[in-house]
Amino acid sequence: MATVTVTIDGKAYRMACDEGQEEHLSGLADRFDQYVMHLKGSFGEIGDLRLTVMAGIMVMDELAELQKRLQGLENEAETLRRSRDDALSRADKSDSALTQAVARAAHQIEGLAKKIAPRGN
Numbered sequence: 001m002a003t004v005t006v007t008i009d010g011k012a013y014r015m016a017c018d019e020g021q022e023e024h025l026s027g028l029a030d031r032f033d034q035y036v037m038h039l040k041g042s043f044g045e046i047g048d049l050r051l052t053v054m055a056g057i058m059v060m061d062e063l064a065e066l067q068k069r070l071q072g073l074e075n076e077a078e079t080l081r082r083s084r085d086d087a088l089s090r091a092d093k094s095d096s097a098l099t100q101a102v103a104r105a106a107h108q109i110e111g112l113a114k115k116i117a118p119r120g121n
Contacts, residue, residue: 004029009036009051035059 004022005014006029017025035055043051 006030006033008033009040009048011048032059 001016002019002022003014003016004025005012006026007013008029013029015025015029032055035058036051039046039051039054039058043054046054
């Protein structure tokens with residue numbers, strides 16, 4: 001296990017993480033500290049615990065909004081997949097019908113050609 005020291009609201013916290021995740025954990029802590037500092041700037045000194053809880057709620061609110069957006073995008077992608085599949089199915093049916101029509105026309109043309117061709121050739 002690796003350890004990282006992160007700073008939230010000017011206070012250092014030593015945290016454990018998996019090897020190779022140190023930079024990721026530091027980045028997350030920096031982002032969380034930005035929430036805390038924003039709240040501190042807006043409300044002043046309201047107590048560490050209250051400030052941390054408010055920042056946590058802000059993060060969870062942002063997460064909930066992103067989850068809603070993600071669900072909407074997943075729904076939209078599924079609708080587009082279904083539309084694409086329907087369009088491909090219709091195109092396959094059209095291709096098949098066109099191929100059959102061309103084959104019938106070719107057969108009729110061959111029949112007409114045999115009827116009007118000079119006999120004996």
